[in-house]
Amino acid sequence: MEQGPSVPPADRPGSAPAVLPQGSLCSSPEPAFGVIHEALGAELEAHGLAVVPGFLSPAEVGLLRSCAAATRAGGRFRPAGVGRGPSFRIRPEVRGDEVYWLDAGRDGHAVSAWMARMEGLRAAINARLFLGLFGYEAHFSHYPPGASYQIHLDRFADAPLRTLSVVLYLNRNWRSGDDGRLRIYLERAGCRPWRDVMPAGGTLVAFLSDRFPHEVLPAARSRWSLTGWFTRRP
Ligand code: OGA
Ligand code: MN
Secondary structure: OOOOOOOOOOOOOOOOOOOOOOOOOOOOOHHHHHHHHHHHHHHHHHHOEEEEOOOOOHHHHHHHHHHHHHHHHOOOOEEOOEOOHHHOEOOOOOEOOEEEEOOOOOOOHHHHHHHHHHHHHHHHHHHHHOOOEEEEEEEEEEEOOOOOEEEEOOOOOOOOOEEEEEEEEOEOOOOHHHEOOEEEEOOOOOOOOEEEEOOEOOOEEEEEOOOOOEEEOOEOOOEEEEEEEEEEOO
16 A cells, blocks of 8 residues: 655745635535534544535535636646655656645635634534544645546554545536546455545545545546545644
């Protein structure tokens, strides 16, 4: 199994915030979030893994996708690597995506609204599962057609604090023929049983970072996601 997720760079390249269409991401009333977060918590508690289609509305997903696309058009995505520090390597045969690490203070309204929403989710999950979730780090990810990410764990020596992985898909009109599934191995890496998730816009997947090896299968189209990790206190 390939090891070592990429981690946020110590210094992010400074540049102007992405230009965003105006809109109100995550504008539903709090109780609606509460119901979704409760359901997600219950599924996580039962299985260590939860898949929630429609976590965001198509309009909300559209705002984040526009932000990601504008950021990439501005040249601010970088090839994702594996490992950290001296062991950092760009290895497209292991991992073919490019990423942009989010910065709530600089990335505009859609990203700060997403961060606020994740703060609500963090509190809801801590109240139910006592995971001690503390911080949150996240990047936009773009897989060009044909790119993949080999089997890996998100918690590894390079990122020992990662506790809950949370992936939100940003793709519009995804069809089954586009593929690009996230394959999550439920017992052993590379073996059945597994669970496949299509990267349809608005679907959110959450799983315990140290428990589930997973991989991204190649897609026929550009594949966009917002991938983040809740970390425990150092
Ligand atoms: C990752 C990852 C899954 C996906 O970035 O570590 O596993 O479906 N992403 O994009
Ligand atoms: Mn991963």
